[in-house]
Amino acid sequence: MLTARLVIGLAMTVVLLGIAGARLRYLWRLGSAAQPIEPGRRTSTGEIAKAELVEVVAQRKLFQWTGAGLAHAAVFWGFCVLLLTIVEGFGSLFTPTFQLPVIGNWPALGFFEDLFALLCVAAIVAFTIIRIRQSPRTEGRKSRFFGSHLGPAWFVLFMIFNVVWTLLIARGAQINAQEVNTTDRLPFLRGAFASQWFASLLEPLGRHTNEILETVFLLLALAVLLGFTVFVTYSKHLHILLSLPNVGLARRPRALGALLPVYSSGKEVDFEDPGEDDLMGVGKVEDFTWKGLLDFGTCTECGRCQSQCPAWNTGKPLSPKVLMMTLRDHALAKAPYLTASEEARAGLTPEQQAVATLPLVGPTGYAVEDPLAAYTASGPVAVIDPDVLWSCTTCGACVEQCPVDIEHVDHIVDMRRHQVLMESAFPEEASVMLNNLEHAADPWGRGASHRLDWAESLDFEVRVFGAAGEERIPDDVDYLFWVGCAGALDETAMRTTRAVATLLHEASVEFMVLGDGEACTGDPARRMGHEFLFQMLAQQNVETLNTAGARRIVVTCAHCFNTLANEYPQVGGHYEVVHHSTLLARLVAEGRLTPVAEVSSSVTYHDPCYLGRHNRIFSAPREVLGAVPGLRLTELPRNRERSFCCGAGGARMWMDENLGQRINVVRTDEALSVRPDVIAAACPFCITMLGDGVAQRQVEGTAAAGIEVVDIADVLLRSIRPDLTTDPVTTQGQQP
Ligand code: SF4
Ligand code: SF4
Known part of the structure; x- marks a missing residue:
């Protein structure tokens, strides 16, 4: 029987692994037909190993969802440990008393193998409950499984269950099938509590029957596992094999x-x-x-x-x-x-x-x-x-x-x-914005001559680069203040620009602006896909900044911040870029800005995607708001990494939103649900979108009059210069 089981086991292995290998070769050839990767992905072994440890072994992202994360970790770690039992199973095809070298002598090995086998079963039960509770049949589009291939997912859970129970029965029968006490010959089985429980159930059947059962269930377990391997290569569970290289090569986790x-x-x-x-x-x-x-x-x-x-x-x-x-x-x-x-392509079916x-x-x-x-x-x-x-x-x-x-x-x-x-195919309404960028270097087409309008009502003078004939930014200037198109040309955002300028002035921070020397950073063009226009604007700005000798830049727009800090190095612009929330938090912490006047308002803060998620700036805006006496800060239900977009990014600000609900209104409703007096943000686009949302709800009568949408700098200014906050608060944002 031992010879038969060896022959059947090996034949099965060769055939099924051969099928899986052929499929992987085919997928490799498909990958080879694609473009080569761009340079700059993770290449050092250390970086790759760290990513694998954090993302794959420690399952970092999966644990963000506690229940499902625990269940997945149990299956993942369980399968890693069960791999040892698979090796033992293959070993026992050759030698019935096979055990792993060195660790095979440890009863702890058997204990952990059985423990993780049972954890796998518990996780399968948890997954079953999660999938039933979140079924697309009952939850529709709200279910995260809506659109997933549900049948194969259930099949995989079933297959994992089959691998576990067949292995445990094979091991139970193995304990009973030996002439002498197996646990003396295979010490690891002493700790295998679940296998021993199966052994006690099977013992009355006698040694001969247990010998047969051991062989049958061992071959069955290997067949299920090998069949599962083949299935994996043909299904979405290919991720079991592909997630390792994918995580290792990801540019951004x-x-x-x-x-x-x-x-x-x-x-x-x-x-x-x-x-x-x-x-x-x-x-x-x-x-x-x-x-x-x-x-x-x-x-x-x-x-x-x-x-x-x-x-x-x-x-x-x-x-x-x-x-x-x-x-x-x-x-x-x-x-x-x-x-x-080329020749074979001619022979493909009409469908292909x-x-x-x-x-x-x-x-x-x-x-x-x-x-x-x-x-x-x-x-x-x-x-x-x-x-x-x-x-x-x-x-x-x-x-x-x-x-x-x-x-x-x-x-x-x-x-x-x-x-x-290549196709000139994009939403028609966005063409106005692209034209404006091309001809006026701002999305509204207002032109450079209006870029200093915001400074006219200030009670101090703003230094403008080149106005005094300077060719380089003077050494006494701490920061170049990048005002941005919205900050210079949009009425609502100009209010933030004035607030930030006043606060810098109050803190004795020397700053200078470029005035009509600024052009749009190119962010909306790049997100639209108009890379040519982005390159043109970016090169123009980098030339201006490099010629002026800019080193440190403060910026109020989250999109400008992202582009200047993260994308301009691609075109030769290397600067220390700071968002105004970070700088203001620092000035408050250093005692250079001291909020004194009480602002007894309930404030909620919306994390802009391009500040928070894209650049991990979560604390600074909250520190600024937290420093204001009397202010009560209430978090939105979805905040920080899980903040919900305002709807403006990706150049959506300049496109009609005709499908479904308006994103800005959904986010506004979420903000209104915490009953704030003020909705604060740290990006002019978010303020416009949420301002529009509040205005709409006020017109409809579902939001109280007087709810404001303002920048965090505006809130801070109320506490530092209460005499200045006479600007009318605008909740009606400006759509282009
Ligand atoms: S892309 Fe696929 S694996 Fe990633 S979160 Fe979405 S469904 Fe999950
Ligand atoms: S809208 Fe946001 S979450 Fe949806 S696909 Fe685009 S980047 Fe991803």
Whole structure:
């Protein structure tokens, strides 16, 4: 019998591993058809090892969701420990009394193997409860599993359960099947409490029957495990194999910060002299890098990203999860074409030929309410609907949540780039903003001559670079104050600019502004996908800043902050950039600003995505507000990393929002739910969006008159210079 079990076990292993290996080779060839990765990803072994330890071994992101995180950790760690029992199982094919070298003598080994086997079963029960309670059938779009492949997920839970119980029975029978006390010959089984319990159940059947049971269940356990391995290579559970390389190669385990320049064949595209064959973004699935395809294949369909996405949660057709699944399914559908030689392509079936020519982005014809129809629609006319692509606010909530470090925003922007640069296909209303940027260097088209209007009503003089004939920023200037387009040209944001300037003046911080020397940083153009325009504006600004010798820059706009600090180094601009919330918190802490007057208001703070999630500035704005006497700070239900977008990012500020609910109104309602007198933010775009939301609710009569939406600097100023806060508070934001 031992020989038969060895032969059957080995034959099974060779056949099933062969099938899995062939599938992996096929996937490797598919990845090879994609673009090479851009330079600058994690390359040092130390960095990769740290990422694997934190994200994979310690399951950092999964633990952000306590229940599901614990269950996943139990299965993950359980499977790692169970791998030892698998090795023991294969060993016993050759030697019935096989044990692992060195640790095989420890009863603790058997104890932990059985403990983690039972933890796996407990986790399967927990997953079952979670999946039933959050079923899309009962929760609809609110379920994070809406759109996931549910059948395979249940099958995998069933398979994991099968691996555990077959192994435990095999080990129980193994204990009874030996002539002498097995625990003397296999000391690790002394601690295997669950296996011993099975052994006590099976003992009355006698040694011979237990011998048969040991063989049958050992082969069954190995068959289930090997079958599971094959299934993994054909299913979304490919993440079990792919998450290790995906996490190791991720550029950003958290929300993004900087977008990358446009790369083609692994090299940055030179927009002044582009090559003839240069790719401008992603127009076909094979235009993604192989890391992009790895992202799509690694998606676990857990729906954490979807549950946080402002677009999805306000009824738009974009779900970052469904987008990753769609791209993966399309890449797999196109794989026969992509992996075939030129001659072989001619022999593909008509369906395979049709998939190969399917446009990546275009009207799909399926209902906005039912993005999943894309999978089932017969003869779709495109893979991704433009409404999906243009619904993204680039808020980064998806990247922040994703447990396997998928970089959704980069993929969305890369597809936008192709649409804008190659197809000139983008929401029509955004063309006004792009035109204004091109001709007036600001999104409103007001022009440089108005960039100092904000300073006219101040009771001190603002130093303007070049006004006194200086060619370099003088040494006595502590900061160059980057005012930004909104700060200089939008009535509501000008109020913040004046507040910050006054506070710097009060703290004796010497600052200077560029006045008409400033141009838009290019953030809205870049998020739209118009990289050429971004490069133009960025190079113009960097030249101005470098010529002026700028070193330290303070900025009030979260988007300008992100671009200046994280993206200008890509075009030769290296500065120490500080957001005004950080600087004001520091000045208060140093005693250079002392809030004295009571502001007896209830204030809630909205974390701007580009300040908080993208740049991890969470404490400074709260420190500023916390320093104001009398102020009562109430947190929003979704705050810090889980803050809900105001709806302005990703150039959405300049696009109509015709689908679903308005994001700014949803966020405003959340803010109003904590009954504040003041909603504070630290970004002019958030203030405009939330101001619009409050104004709408006031008109509808669901928000009290007098609720203000202001910058944190404005609140601080009330406590430091109460004599100045006579500016009318505007809750009516200015839409372009
Ligand atoms: S960046 Fe924000 S809006 Fe865009 S897909 Fe991710 S969560 Fe949704
Ligand atoms: S993209 Fe990430 S967070 Fe979203 S479903 Fe896939 S694995 Fe989960």
